[in-house]
Amino acid sequence: MSYFTRRTLIKGSTAAAAAGALTGPALLEWAKAWAQSAPWKPEKDAQLSLLRWKYFVQSEDDAFVKLTAAFTQATGVKVDIIRESFEDIPPKASVAANTGTGPDLFWGLYSLPHLFPQKCVDVTDVAEYLGKKYGGWVPTAIAYGKSGDKWINIPIAFNGNMMNYRISSLQKAGMPKFPATTDEFLEYAKATKKNNTPGGMALGHATGDGNAWVHWCLWSFGGNLVDQNDKIILNSPETVKALEYAKQLYDNFIPGTASWNDAFNNKAFLAGEIHWTNNGISIYAAAKRDPKLKEIADDMDHALWPVGPVGKPTEFHVCFPMLAMSHTKNPQACKALMAFILEADNYNKWLTDSVAYLTHPLNAYDANPIWTADPKNTIFREAAKRTLTAGGLGSVGEKAAAALADFIVLDMFANVCTGREDPKGAIKIAERQAQRLYR
């Protein structure tokens, strides 16, 4: 029995042609010229080690390796890439920050750098250089990137988490297009359940998919964990409404989602067990790659999240920030690598090869051909612009990160959905957990 993850599902995904990107010797020439003129000169005999999240799309990782290899050739700086599953990155990074040893660079999730802002190399100059050159950063990238006035990381990319659905079952449910409001969405869930084409979203301790949908639900009804001053405001009629809504949705899910982690919905969707869920593009990428799954690939599409009573999008996509640890002996090399990654000649190719799994944080990359190569990719272009940040209205700092890692909001929803607690009781438990962190 093999270990079945999103990654193995998508091994060797097809990459659309990288229009206009440099390859081979041309890339090397360009990289060398870049190294000559770049404002950051790597230290003599510098070597870097970089810990990144284990890829879900093989072609994305391949492109990343090529990109760092070009960096090595141009600057002489060897880059050693280590991969860990993304739940394991915060602990490893924390220990490295604590002990002052370990990889020079960490590439993780959400507010990782804000767990130890004083241990991150100030990369304000890199951020300003890139922002000026590539049409400016999207607002959420700035929110994640800055701590006070300083940039403590470069939000290299986002990962869109959108609605995935089967077109045929949408039609069978009698809907011309995917629901745009939470009310329509509930009707859709009921109809698909009735038609025996149910959907489902993860309610286990699923860092990515689980957190994405429960925060969308909470925010779309106007509920929030904390306000702008990090004061806890969870106990509100809006939160109650969000929980009641989620309970109704859950009653129309496929059974068993309370145990799902991030990989379960991929498996279930590709096996035809569920007909809608929330996910990155990885399900579609896997379906497109495998001829046996062509039927599913043709019959599926992506949609933006329905909008709730607050009347504006309340999506929650993953941010992938890269930070350099202050214990690195080669801060200039770290900065050079971060800047190098986001230069158009590298980044465009990488975006293309990541088959829309990654979304750019810099406005200029809206023009990348991947977004229009397949119309089913297009909405993922908006992920970075539409997402709210970890912590909601509050700060993106360590408290928000701890609240996510402790699954406070997720458990609140799971408590209500599985019928363990009524909304009031669930809110009380979550509030108590939040008070621990926001004291």
Added chain:
Amino acid sequence: MTGGATHRPSNRDQLMAELAVDARQIQRPIRAVTVWDRLKANHNWLSAWFMLPTAAFLILFLAYPLGLGVWLSFTDARVGRAGIFVGLENYEWLLGDTVFWLSVFNTMLYTFVASTFKFAVGLYLALLLNQHMPFKAIIRAIVLIPFIVPTVLSAIAFWWIFDSQFSIVSWTLKKAGLISTNIDFLGDFWNARWSVIFANIWRGVPFVAITLLAGLQTVSPTLYEAATIDGASRWQMFRHVTYPLLTPIIAVVMTFSVLFTFTDFQLIWVLTRGGPVNATHLMATLGYQRAIGGGYLGEGAAIATAMIPFLLAVILISWFGLQRRRWQQGESND
């Protein structure tokens, strides 16, 4: 100290020279014996010196981490930042924390149920394996497999067995027409608890079985022969011969088994990460989630420290038990 006198004088000059040296040495005032001199020469202290490396090793790798953990629990340390002393604040927060108490309950339930079953099944298996049968050695080796397989691997196998959509158990029962919907192994509160306990038992039985089997083999066959002559039934033989002689090893095995179960982490972490809604969170997993995942080292350390009294109690029970003859011999102390 008359080194020169023991030499046979080979010539006069040399003798004179040696005598001159001795004279100078004798003139030196006699120094009082210092503590250091005693320590250097004392044989009792010598053994202390030899123990020093081991002591240093234990202090460095056992006492220091334990002490540091307890200290951290009294601070508000975060990952990447040293904390300041906050007294019992972390513990006060835990007192009113329903999730913490849930994890305490889960840990007790998990330990109690799993250990009981591991003992019962392990003992039964040991008795069975102690019989004469063909391929005895191979069968004994096979029994050890669940114990040898890395926890994470077996957890992943169980992950599939307990899958909410693709479970082999659900599939089989469905094909057999016994159930119409999949069993929600890990999504339902109690199902999830029994499922992880089952996986733990499966993993833990071989350890108990093989150790008890080793104990069984030390029981002298003559005792059974004597019992047979006295007309003892099989049950009587077990109750009055096997069981009393096995008691000391049972005490040791169960102490270890309870300690391992109480501090289990990997199985839960791979299977459920403490979900659904913390129904399977053990104190070890909750402590890890809060300390390392959430970055609140102080609080995670407090949860870990809260495990110590329980563990100490288990160790003390078995330690005092082993001191007693009743436990050792299965007889009355009086």
